[in-house]
Amino acid sequence: MTGKEFIEQYNEGRRDFSGANLHKADLTGANLTRADLYKANLTRANLTRADLYGANLTRANLTRADLYKANLIYVNLTGANLTEANLFGAYLFKVYLEKANLTRADLTEANLTEAILYGANLFGANLIYANLTRANLDKANLTEANLEKANLTRAELFGSNLTRANLTRANLDKANLDKAFLIGANLYGAKGLDLS
Numbered sequence: 001m002t003g004k005e006f007i008e009q010y011n012e013g014r015r016d017f018s019g020a021n022l023h024k025a026d027l028t029g030a031n032l033t034r035a036d037l038y039k040a041n042l043t044r045a046n047l048t049r050a051d052l053y054g055a056n057l058t059r060a061n062l063t064r065a066d067l068y069k070a071n072l073i074y075v076n077l078t079g080a081n082l083t084e085a086n087l088f089g090a091y092l093f094k095v096y097l098e099k100a101n102l103t104r105a106d107l108t109e110a111n112l113t114e115a116i117l118y119g120a121n122l123f124g125a126n127l128i129y130a131n132l133t134r135a136n137l138d139k140a141n142l143t144e145a146n147l148e149k150a151n152l153t154r155a156e157l158f159g160s161n162l163t164r165a166n167l168t169r170a171n172l173d174k175a176n177l178d179k180a181f182l183i184g185a186n187l188y189g190a191k192g193l194d195l196s
Contacts, residue, residue, distance in 0.1 A: 003027045003045075010035060153192075 003025035006017065010032060018038040025045045033053040043063045051071045059079040069089040076096045082105050089109045097117045104124040115135045122142045130150045138158040148168045155175045164184040173192030187193060 001025070003030070006030075 001020055001022055003022070006020070006022060006025060006027065007030050015034060016036045017040055018036055020037065020040045022040060022042050022045050025042070027045060027047050027050050029049045030047070031051045032055055033051055034055055035052070036056045037060050038056055038058050040057070040060045042065050043061050045062070045065045047070050048066050048068045049070060050067070052075050053071050054074045055076070057075055057077045057080050060077070061081045062085050063081050063083045064085060065082070066086045067090050068086055069091075070087070071091045072095050073091055073093045074095065077100050078096050078098045079100060080097070081101045083101055083103045085102070085105045087105055087107045087110050090107070090111070092110055092112045092115050095112070095115045097115060097120050099119045100117070100121070102120055102122045102125050105122070106126045107130050108126050109129045110127070111131045112135050113131055113133045115132070117135060117137045117140050120137070120140045122140055122145050124144045125142070125146070127145055127147045127150050130147070132150055132152045132155050134154045135152070136156045137160050138156050140157070140160045142165050143161050143163045144165060145162070146166045147170050148166050149170060151171045152175045153171055153173045157175055157177050157180050159179045161181045162185045163181050166186045167190050168186050169189040169191070171191045175192070
């Protein structure tokens with residue numbers, strides 16, 4: 001299915017696109033609110049500035065998809081594959097990313113306030129200046145992730161793996177780092193760090 005066909009069907013009232021093949025589809029700026037894209041193939045799709053508010057992307061494949069400044073508020077991405085996806089400046093307020101694969105994804109300046117990232121794989125992900133206020137990162141894999149100047153105020157990081165992560169000048173005020181792994185992590189200038 002091409003991006004044009006998808007948008008036409010959406011505008012005609014269709015919402016169930018479960019399992020749709022949208023590989024490399026151009027959905028730039030498209031309004032896709034509350035679309036059901038369960039297990040859809042969106043590899044390398046262009047979703048720049050698309051509005052996906054409340055959409056279901058559970059177990060969808062978004063490998064290398066471009067989600068630059070996309071609206072992903074309240075989107076369900078549980079178990080989704082976002083390997084090397086571009087989420088620069090994306091709006092991910094209260095998004096569900098439980099056990100999602102975000103290996104080497106670019107989340108620079110992304111707003112992940114109150115996002116659920118329980119057990120997510122963020123190996124090597126770029127989270128520079130990301131807002132993770134009150135986000136749930138319990139048991140998440142943040143090995144070698146770049147969290148420089150990220151806001152982790154009141155974030156839950158219980159049992160998370162921050163091995164060799166870069167937390168330079170990150171804000172960890174009232175963050176829960178109980179049982180987190182910080183071997184080789186760079187904590188230079190980190191604020192509010194409490195490892196007691």
